[in-house]
Amino acid sequence: MLALLHTSQAHVLTFDRLRGEVAPTLTLYHIVAEHLLDEARRRGVPAVADQVTQQVQLAAEAGARAVLCTCSTIGALAESAAAAAGIPVLRVDRPMAAAAVEAGTRITVLAALATTLAPTSSLIEQEAARAGRAVEVRAQVICGAWDRFEAGDLDGYLDRVTAALAAVTDADVIVLAQASMAPAAERGATAIPVLASPRLGLRAAAAL
Structure with missing residues (x-):
């Protein structure tokens, strides 16, 4: 169990x-x-x-x-x-962080909730140190996304995440900081690889 x-x-x-x-x-x-x-x-x-x-x-x-x-x-x-x-x-998100380090050196973290920015970025840096790789981690909060999630508007929430994904242009891989963001990874908003945590x-x- x-x-x-x-x-x-x-x-x-x-x-x-x-x-x-x-x-x-x-x-x-x-x-x-x-x-x-x-x-x-x-x-x-x-x-x-x-x-x-x-x-x-x-x-x-x-x-x-x-x-x-x-x-x-x-x-x-x-x-x-x-x-x-x-x-x-x-x-x-630890397996996701390890996969991100494997995917490239320029890693963008998107978060719906500000309290996850530091923990997720730190975790990626831990996995990079474990793998002996240097990475550049950029992190940003998606404005208004968590308000939609708390209001029960899942479509609105994922729309904001999808828009944020489409706006990233200079990364080797994008990491979604919340497990609840995972469905946005399947919307094909960007050609950049997108990693979500639930399956991994x-x-x-x-x-x-």
């Missing part, structure tokens, strides 16, 4: 669908804790460290063999909780 720690209910259906394609025999145990993202945005990411650790420990107690954290904002906190829980913990993250977590 793989536990998935979400901060949005919207991810449950996404990963259930991907499970059928990536690892059909895997049992998924979804934990939705929307308050963690709300508090991280309001009080700062470190403020929710203990709560994230508690959620990972609860997943282990429920019988999970590993945890996949699908929230980029709290991903680093989740990975840090692995030792306390005694099971592997993977942040969903679930495949890597299933291997754990």
Whole structure:
């Protein structure tokens, strides 16, 4: 059993669908804790460290063999909780970051939420250092996108992400910082390779 720690209910259906394609025999145990993202945005990411650790420990107690954290904002906190829980913990965007480093040196990060910019950029730099490669990371927030997501306007949200993708012209690869942005990668808005985290993250977590 793989536990998935979400901060949005919207991810449950996404990963259930991907499970059928990536690892059909895997049992998924979804934990939705929307308050963690709300508090991280309001009080700062470190403020929710203990709560994230508690959620990972609860997943282990429920019988999970590993945890996949699908929230980029709290991903680093989740990975840090692995030792306390005694099971592997993977942040969903780590495999994506490694793939981005493999794809080229000019990496553009697009985010719908400002709190994911620093964690995602830092993660890419970590993977670049691990691979012994020098990269240039450019990061930007898509204005108004997260407001659409919070309002439940998924089409409007993805329209803004798609427009931002089309505006990038000087990158070797584009990284979508939120798992919820993944459908925009399939819209063909740019000839530049676009990486999204859900499929890559679930495949890597299933291997754990």
